[in-house]
Amino acid sequence: MAELTLPLAKVRCMNCAGKIQSALLSQAGITRAEVNTEQAVLQGDFDPMAAVTAIDELGYEAGYKYDLPLQGLSCCKCVNKVKTALADEAGIFEFEASKTRLTGRGIMPQANLVAVIEQLGFQVPQLSTTQLTLSGLSCGKCVAKVEAALSVHPYIDAFEVSKTAATIDAYLSEQALIDCIHELGFTAHSANNTETTTIEQAEPATQQAQQAQQAQQAQQAQQAQQANQPQYSATAQQFILSGMTCASCVASVEQAINSVSGVQQANVNLAERTALVSGAASAEMIIQAITDAGYGAELSEDEQTRRQRQQQQNEQSFRQHIRHSVIALIAGGAMMAWGMFGGSMMINSPQDQLGWGAVGLLTLLLLLTVGRHFFINAWKAFKHHRATMDTLVALGTGSAWLYSMLAVLAPEILPAQARHVYFEASAMILGLITLGHALEARARSRTSKALEQLMDLQPQTAVIIENGEEREVPLADVKAGMQLRLYPGAKVPVDGTIIDGQSYIDESMLTGEPIPANKQQGDQLHAGTINQNGSLIFKAEKIGHDTMLARIIDLVRQAQSSKPALARLADTISGIFVPTVMIIAIVTAMVWYYVGPDPSSIYMLVTATTVLIIACPCALGLATPMSVTVGVGRAAEHGVLIRNAEAMQVAADVDTVVLDKTGTLTEGRPQLIEIQAYQGMGSNQLLALSASLEQGSEHPLAKAILDAASEQSIRLMPQQGFQALPGLGVSGIVNHSNLLLGNKKLMDEHNVDLAAVLTDAENISQQGATPIFVAQDNLVVGLMGISDPLRHDSISAIKRLSDMGLDVIMLTGDVEATAKAIANQAGINHVIAGVLPDGKAAKVAELQQQGKKVAMVGDGINDAPALAQAEVGIAMGSGSDVAIESAQLTLMRHSLHGVADALQLSKATLKNMKQNLFGAFVYNTLGIPIAAGVLFPFTGALLSPVVAGAAMALSSITVVSNANRLRLFRPTGTTQSQATHKEQ
Numbered sequence: 001m002a003e004l005t006l007p008l009a010k011v012r013c014m015n016c017a018g019k020i021q022s023a024l025l026s027q028a029g030i031t032r033a034e035v036n037t038e039q040a041v042l043q044g045d046f047d048p049m050a051a052v053t054a055i056d057e058l059g060y061e062a063g064y065k066y067d068l069p070l071q072g073l074s075c076c077k078c079v080n081k082v083k084t085a086l087a088d089e090a091g092i093f094e095f096e097a098s099k100t101r102l103t104g105r106g107i108m109p110q111a112n113l114v115a116v117i118e119q120l121g122f123q124v125p126q127l128s129t130t131q132l133t134l135s136g137l138s139c140g141k142c143v144a145k146v147e148a149a150l151s152v153h154p155y156i157d158a159f160e161v162s163k164t165a166a167t168i169d170a171y172l173s174e175q176a177l178i179d180c181i182h183e184l185g186f187t188a189h190s191a192n193n194t195e196t197t198t199i200e201q202a203e204p205a206t207q208q209a210q211q212a213q214q215a216q217q218a219q220q221a222q223q224a225q226q227a228n229q230p231q232y233s234a235t236a237q238q239f240i241l242s243g244m245t246c247a248s249c250v251a252s253v254e255q256a257i258n259s260v261s262g263v264q265q266a267n268v269n270l271a272e273r274t275a276l277v278s279g280a281a282s283a284e285m286i287i288q289a290i291t292d293a294g295y296g297a298e299l300s301e302d303e304q305t306r307r308q309r310q311q312q313q314n315e316q317s318f319r320q321h322i323r324h325s326v327i328a329l330i331a332g333g334a335m336m337a338w339g340m341f342g343g344s345m346m347i348n349s350p351q352d353q354l355g356w357g358a359v360g361l362l363t364l365l366l367l368l369t370v371g372r373h374f375f376i377n378a379w380k381a382f383k384h385h386r387a388t389m390d391t392l393v394a395l396g397t398g399s400a401w402l403y404s405m406l407a408v409l410a411p412e413i414l415p416a417q418a419r420h421v422y423f424e425a426s427a428m429i430l431g432l433i434t435l436g437h438a439l440e441a442r443a444r445s446r447t448s449k450a451l452e453q454l455m456d457l458q459p460q461t462a463v464i465i466e467n468g469e470e471r472e473v474p475l476a477d478v479k480a481g482m483q484l485r486l487y488p489g490a491k492v493p494v495d496g497t498i499i500d501g502q503s504y505i506d507e508s509m510l511t512g513e514p515i516p517a518n519k520q521q522g523d524q525l526h527a528g529t530i531n532q533n534g535s536l537i538f539k540a541e542k543i544g545h546d547t548m549l550a551r552i553i554d555l556v557r558q559a560q561s562s563k564p565a566l567a568r569l570a571d572t573i574s575g576i577f578v579p580t581v582m583i584i585a586i587v588t589a590m591v592w593y594y595v596g597p598d599p600s601s602i603y604m605l606v607t608a609t610t611v612l613i614i615a616c617p618c619a620l621g622l623a624t625p626m627s628v629t630v631g632v633g634r635a636a637e638h639g640v641l642i643r644n645a646e647a648m649q650v651a652a653d654v655d656t657v658v659l660d661k662t663g664t665l666t667e668g669r670p671q672l673i674e675i676q677a678y679q680g681m682g683s684n685q686l687l688a689l690s691a692s693l694e695q696g697s698e699h700p701l702a703k704a705i706l707d708a709a710s711e712q713s714i715r716l717m718p719q720q721g722f723q724a725l726p727g728l729g730v731s732g733i734v735n736h737s738n739l740l741l742g743n744k745k746l747m748d749e750h751n752v753d754l755a756a757v758l759t760d761a762e763n764i765s766q767q768g769a770t771p772i773f774v775a776q777d778n779l780v781v782g783l784m785g786i787s788d789p790l791r792h793d794s795i796s797a798i799k800r801l802s803d804m805g806l807d808v809i810m811l812t813g814d815v816e817a818t819a820k821a822i823a824n825q826a827g828i829n830h831v832i833a834g835v836l837p838d839g840k841a842a843k844v845a846e847l848q849q850q851g852k853k854v855a856m857v858g859d860g861i862n863d864a865p866a867l868a869q870a871e872v873g874i875a876m877g878s879g880s881d882v883a884i885e886s887a888q889l890t891l892m893r894h895s896l897h898g899v900a901d902a903l904q905l906s907k908a909t910l911k912n913m914k915q916n917l918f919g920a921f922v923y924n925t926l927g928i929p930i931a932a933g934v935l936f937p938f939t940g941a942l943l944s945p946v947v948a949g950a951a952m953a954l955s956s957i958t959v960v961s962n963a964n965r966l967r968l969f970r971p972t973g974t975t976q977s978q979a980t981h982k983e984q
Contacts, residue, residue, distance in 0.1 A: 004042045006051065006107060009061040011037045012285075013261060016060065023054045037261075038282075048107050049093060066095065066104040066113060069155055069171040072122040073099040085120055100154035125171035127157060131191035132177065137163040142186065149184055160312060165191065167312075236278040236558065239286065240309055242296035244273055245377060246389035246617040249295070251575040256293035260285050270618075271625040271960075273313075274300070276558060294380040314441050321438030324370040325431045331366060332427030335359065336946070339424065347411045347419040356421050357408045363401055363423040371397060371430045387578040389617050393433060395582075396612035397426040400945065403605050417599045422609075422945070429613055429949035436953020454553050454636065457528030462493035465537065478543055486536040492525045495542035503534030552641060552892070559632040559642045564649035566913050567624035570920075581615040581928065588932040596933075603933070606942050610931035614948035615924060619955040623916035626963035631909030634969050639892040640902045647888035649913075651872045651906035653853050657801055657899060658832075658844060658866070660858035661812035661819070662700060664876055665826060665896070666788040668859070670704035673769055674785035676760055679776075684714060686782040690774055692717040692734045693741055697724065701772065704786050727813060727836035729772075740775040744815065747773050747780070757783050765817030768825055790826055797896035798827045800973040804900065807852070811840055811866070841865035857899055874899055901971045908969050916959045923955045 011017055017035040024033040029046030040062065042051060055062040073079055082097045086104070092113070095104025102117070114124045137143055143161050150159045155171040166188070168177055174190055181188035241253065250268045253275060257266040262281035269275070275297070277286055283299045290297040300309075339345045347353055367375070374397070377390035404421040411419045462478050463470050463485040470485050475493055478484070483499065486492060492505070504516035507529045516532055519525065525538050527547040544550065589608035596603040628645040635642050642648055659665050677686040691709035694702035695716055709716065722732040728749070729742015740750055744761075747754055752775045754761070761771040764785035774782035791797075801808050809830040812819050819833035832843055840858075844866045847854050856863070856870035867873030874889045891898035931943050 002043070002045060004048055004051070004107065006040045006042065006055070006062045007064060008035075008037065008039055008055070009065075011060055013037065019058055020055055020060060023058055024051060027051055027054055037285075048091075052093065052107070063093070063105055063107050064110055064113075066102060066106070066110060068102045068110075068114070068117075068124050069127075070097070070100055070102055070117070070122055071125055071155075071171075075099075078122070081120055082117065082122065085116060089116065125155065127169060127171055130168045130170065130172075130174050130177050132166045132168065132174075132181065132188045133191050134161075134164055134166055134181065134186060134188055136186040146181065146184060146186065149180065153180065160309075162312065162315070165312075167309075236276055237283055237286070238300040238557070239275045239277065239283075239290070239297045240300050241268070241273045241275055241290070242313075243377060243380070244268075244270060244295060246270075246578075246621055248386065248388045248575065248578050248617050248621075250621055252293055252384070252386055252388075253290060253295055256289045256295075257286055260289045269625045269629070270621040271629050271963075294384045294386075317441045318438050321434050321441065325435035325438060328366055328370045328427050328431030328434060331362065332424050332429075332431050332946075335424035335427065345421050345424075347407050347421065348416075353408050353411070356404075356423070359423050360401070360405050360408055360421070363404075363426055366427055366430060367397060367401060370434060371426075374430075387582060389578065391578060392581060392612045392615055393429070395585075396609045396945065397429050399605065399612075400425045400429075400609050403601075414601060415599050417602075420602055422605070425609065425945045428946040432946070432949040432953050433613075436956055439953075439957050454528075454549070454556065457491065457549060459491040459493045463487070463490075478540055480540055480543055482540045484538055484540055486525070486531045486538060488531055488533050488535060490531050492527050492529045492531065494527050494540045494544075495547045496525050496538040496540045498523050498525060498536055498538045501534055501536035503536050504532040506530040506532055552636065555641045555643065555890075556632055556636045559628075559644055564624065564628065564645040564910075564913070566649065566910075566917060567628070567645070570620050570624055570917060573620060577615070577617045577620065577924075581611065584928060584932065585611040592933065603942065606945065607931065607933045609945045610943050610948045611928055613945050614927045614931040614943070614952055616920070616927075616952045616955045618952075619920035619923060619959045620917070622956060622959045622963075623920050624913045626960055627909055627913040627916060627966065630963050630966040631905060631912070634966055635902065635905050638901045638905065638971065639898055640905065641890040641892060642902075643888045643890075647872055648906045648909050650853075651855065651889065651903055652910035654806070654855040654872055654903060656807045656809065656847060656852040656854045657903075658809045658811050658847070658854055658856045658870070659828075659896070660840075660856075660863050660866075661810055661814065661822065662788055663859040664857055664863075665794050665810060665822070666790055668700065668788065670700050670770075670786045670788040672704045672708040672784060673767075673787045674764060675708075676757075676783045677781065678757065678783070679779060679781045681776075681781045684712065686774060686784075687712065688714045688717065689734055689737075689739060689776070690741055690782070690784065692719050693722070693730060693732050693739050695719065697722075697730060699724070699730075700788070701770065701786050702730070705772075705784070737776050738778070740778075741772060743771075744773065747775060750775070750778060752778055752780055754780055756780070762817060765815055766821050768818060768821035770814055770818050790822070791895065793895050793897060794826050797900060800897065800900045801903075802827070803973060804903065806903070809847070811835060811843060811856075841869040844869045855899070855903070857896070874902065897971075900973060904971050905969060909966060912963060912966055916962055919958060919962070920955065923951075927951060 008020070011020065014037065017037055020040060021033050021035040024030050024035070024040065024042060027046060027050055029044045030042055030051065031044035032042070034041045040051075040055070052062045070082070073082065079097055079099055082102070083095075086092050086095050086097070089106070089108060091108030092104055092106035094106075095102060106113075117124055134146075137146065143163055146161050146166070147159070150156050150161070150168065153170075156168060157171070158169040160167045166181070170177060172180075178188045178190070244250070244253065250270050253268045254266050257263055257268075257275060257277055260281045262279045263277055263286070264279035266275060266277045275290075287297045287299065335345075344352070345356075347356060371393070374390045374393045377388065378394035381388045381391055400422040404423050404426075407414055407419045407421055458475070460475060461472050462475055463472050464478065465483040465485055478494055484493065484496065486501075486503075488503070498519055498521050500521060502518070502520040505519045505525065506516045507526065519536070525536075526549065527542075528549040542548075545554070585608045588611050589604045592607050593600050593604040624645075628648070631648060632642050632645070635648075662668055662670075675683050675687060677683050687705070687709050690705050691714060694705050717735050720733040722730065724730055725742065725746060728746040729740065731738070731740050731746075733739070740746055740752065744754065752773070754773065757773070757780055760783055761773070764771040764783070767785065767787070769785035769787040772784040772786055773780060774784065798808055807830065808828050809832060810819065810823050810826070810828045811832045812822075813835055814822070814833055816831070816833040819831045823829070823831045835843055840863065844854055844856055848869075848871070854870045855872040855874055856866045857874045857876070858864075858867055859876035863875075867875060872888050874891060876891050876894060889902050891902070927948075931948055933942050936942055
């Protein structure tokens with residue numbers, strides 16, 4: 001029994017797959033058929049061609065499609081040799097072969113077909129993308145010359161050429177492409193482009209059962225909290241879109257994407273012209289759905305490629321719009337000047353008909369060139385039963401031109417006073433709107449500067465060490481496990497661990513820390529950081545999309561593509577905006593025609609056209625995505641990573657900040673500062689017993705005890721029966737004695753009498769240290785004080801948060817006396833002490849029940865449930881992966897000033913969004929009625945369509961410019977040194 005797998009095409013759903021399965025099972029010899037939207041797996045003794053034919057007859061396609069370039073075929077005999085060989089292959093149904101290409105269809109996998117061709121002595125080159133920098137191209141004709149040469153080359157698949165660069169998809173080597181350019185008389189060099197793929201989010205890894213349980217609690221709380229927030233999987237796909245012109249397009253594209261089976265979440269960003277899609281749907285299905293909706297889309301394989309493509313598109317769009325706007329404004333301005341300086345724009349004679357008829361034809365030429373994209377996009381929208389901004393512009397300018405041509409060709413149809421032409425209105429409207437689009441495109445290109453700066457941190461090459469020799473290779477060639485050399489002044493190419501050498505590494509671009517970190521053997525290096533002086537050898541561990549830099553870029557990208565609640569409101573309104581405006585325009589025209597003064601047809605035309613032109617869905621569509629894009633990027637510059645835009649909107653309303661103590665408020669490096677022994681036991685003996693019990697423990701307090709024992713060269717004894725008691729301490733057997741080491745609760749549970757040592761414990765607590773009791777065979781034998789010093793800037797950061805009007809609360813498991821002592825040092829008035837690790841989330845919930853909007857700041861895995869419970873979870877970047885994954889905001893620098901920065905920036909971004917939305921709503925709310933003529937009874941004048949076109953262009957430019965003001969955001973309350981560092 002044979003088995004055959006047939007790839008399928010044009011199969012959109014499982015109903016289609018069911019039809020194919022039924023048809024196949026009806027074929028002779030097929031005993032089993034499993035069909036989905038991607039492939040059909042057949043078993044039995046059957047004719048493969050009959051199975052393919054059965055699928056084709058249903059309107060689908062089966063089998064492989066071949067389109068291969070060929071090399072090495074020098075004559076017709078070579079071609080015939082290939083044809084003869086393929087004709088003998090039963091797995092190939094049809095084919096066409098030439099000296100440079102083979103096309104066809106069959107059931108033979110393409111790899112097998114390539115093997116057949118290579119066995120004949122010919123080659124099948126592989127497609128690759130080459131980036132070249134160009135020089136010597138001084139004008140558009142030079143670019144056209146290069147494009148013409150590339151377009152006819154048989155081994156070039158696609159290309160984009162400007163005067164300074166070229167991106168070429170070809171079956172040729174880089175050197176061969178450079179030679180092609182040189183033959184044209186120009187110069188080309190390699191751009192050394194490298195790929196940066198998207199990342200997979202870090203998976204939380206825990207070593208202890210206690211940590212695993214807390215991680216599970218964090219995950220459950222996080223899912224409950226974020227059920228209504230947009231989530232993106234590690235395999236989220238980003239698409240570059242084309243053909244989108246306004247907010248109405250956003251709703252149409254999102255609807256098309258969400259109709260694809262397997263799509264979980266889709267967010268379309270009008271400002272970036274991108275779509276971020278998560279789910280199991282294939283890129284091909286998503287692109288097809290977008291294409292079917294009347295738009296264009298291509299998969300963005302990496303951020304670097306997307307950035308280059310969008311920069312090229314923006315630059316081309318800007319130049320084209322400027323050129324078109326100048327042409328239209330000169331033509332329209334000349335016509336307006338004619339009317340303003342005494343020339344007649346009425347049709348009163350055959351000479352007027354002849355002259356204005358010629359002007360009408362020139363205006364038609366403008367509509368077909370400068371305004372071509374408006375009419376094409378409007379027609380596409382009409383075919384898909386939609387109306388967009390292009391529809392409004394096309395109707396407005398087209399109506400003015402048609403009315404004017406009617407006055408020219410058949411003036412007798414109109415009253416004498418209504419024989420006015422409005423060709424200047426069509427030309428000026430096109431010129432002004434196109435100029436607005438050009439300025440908008442230029443402003444939009446500045447919104448992602450922060451993300452571009454992050455991507456610029458990635459070096460293009462690395463120096464690897466193989467067999468004792470060093471050589472420079474492209475970054476894409478670096479594999480995990482390789483040894484790399486890092487010279488002074490060089491950027492770290494990948495994440496890894498230092499094997500040999502010592503140096504200072506500037507990590508400010510990732511963490512915001514201004515002081516270079518001293519790195520030596522065993523320390524971690526991160527891609528994008530800069531080596532200052534020493535030479536290092538390190539082992540590559542995380543490459544490509546796994547590096548910290550790639551994680552940061554991906555988080556910023558996803559956050560910029562996400563939408564807060566305000567954006568969804570704007571999208572909902574935008575979805576019905578254009579149809580509503582069209583209805584208003586029709587009603588306006590009817591009112592003026594039947595009720596307005598003579599000439600009513602003139603008033604009807606002017607008001608309806610003005611209503612169509614002044615309405616601007618673009619301002620609505622750009623209002624929130626522009627603010628989000630700039631705000632998220634600015635946050636990244638300040639060392640704050642934002643998971644999604646919803647978090648920014650929620651953070652703007654926070655009134656309470658809850659701080660975990662250890663590792664957040666403090667350095668996270670506890671130190672043993674006091675040791676007292678009782679019952680005749682010496683201090684060293686007490687430290688030896690305690691350290692022996694704690695060996696193997698990963699708790700920070702245990703590390704403090706072990707470090708103290710190591711400093712005094714104390715020899716540890718073996719331990720047995722070790723048990724970690726969460727929130728209490730540890731127990732075990734050392735030197736044949738049962739030991740308990742922990743807090744007062746632990747001692748009380750085991751009925752250990754502490755009366756003789758409570759005074760000493762109180763004194764330790766008042767110093768801000770944690771008292772640790774040691775009991776041997778249920779008898780207290782020692783007391784230790786462990787202190788975790790405050791971070792150097794915690795006091796100033798707490799004051800800054802308090803000055804912002806926030807209620808700052810410290811949440812800790814320490815006893816109340818210790819907690820209050822530390823809080824007093826830090827300037828915190830409210831303390832919640834004695835909280836077990838699994839009780840932190842409950843305390844946050846209690847605050848929420850009191851009506852507080854809580855931001856929880858923590859770094860440990862035991863903080864994860866509380867981070868997820870809070871309205872906004874803020875994780876310290878030095879914390880555990882679980883804490884970071886549970887938080888909506890992550891601070892890359894180890895400073896609580898980052899909390900204040902994040903909250904201030906969130907407020908500024910939300911304020912900016914509201915300003916943009918308010919401006920867009922007010923503009924349309926006032927502009928449309930004025931355009932309809934509500935002020936006519938008071939002023940006796942109507943708003944000119946030309947003025948409406950200028951206002952429409954200005955509204956979008958205003959929104960974009962206002963959003964770009966966020967790039968000037970400066971946190972308040974920071975020291976001068978901090979502010980200066982942030983701007984470097």
